[in-house]
Amino acid sequence: MEIAFRKITKEALSFELSSENIKFLGKVFRKSSDLVLLKADLLGQIGHTCDRCGEELNLDINEPLEMLLSDGIYKGEIDNLDIVEFYGGVIDFNEILQSEIESIKSSYHYCNKCKN
Numbered sequence: 001m002e003i004a005f006r007k008i009t010k011e012a013l014s015f016e017l018s019s020e021n022i023k024f025l026g027k028v029f030r031k032s033s034d035l036v037l038l039k040a041d042l043l044g045q046i047g048h049t050c051d052r053c054g055e056e057l058n059l060d061i062n063e064p065l066e067m068l069l070s071d072g073i074y075k076g077e078i079d080n081l082d083i084v085e086f087y088g089g090v091i092d093f094n095e096i097l098q099s100e101i102e103s104i105k106s107s108y109h110y111c112n113k114c115k116n
């Protein structure tokens with residue numbers, strides 16, 4: 001799913017997509033001439049293997065996300081928020097979703113047995 005930067009105004013624009021068992025839904029708003037604010041939630045489950053014993057488990061995901069999307073390289077400075085740069089004037093929501101899923105998978109998760 002893609003939305004062109006120029007189509008995003010100060011009025012919230014909703015989006016929703018999913019990959020495997022994860023839903024990615026939220027809104028985008030224009031923040032400045034080259035920045036768009038994204039507020040969204042990741043909901044669902046991600047299959048993973050325990051990083052200690054290798055047992056299969058499902059991670060319950062319920063994560064709010066807030067980030068800025070830049071139309072091209074962002075040159076300014078903003079604290080406390082992730083900035084994702086897109087080239088070509090288009091926001092690729094699948095790319096955001098895939099990178100969030102990858103970042104969840106790349107951290108360590110343990111099954112209930114290994115947690116205790």
Ligand SMILES: [Zn+2]
Pocket residue numbers: 050051052053054055110111112113114
């Ligand atoms: Zn385990």
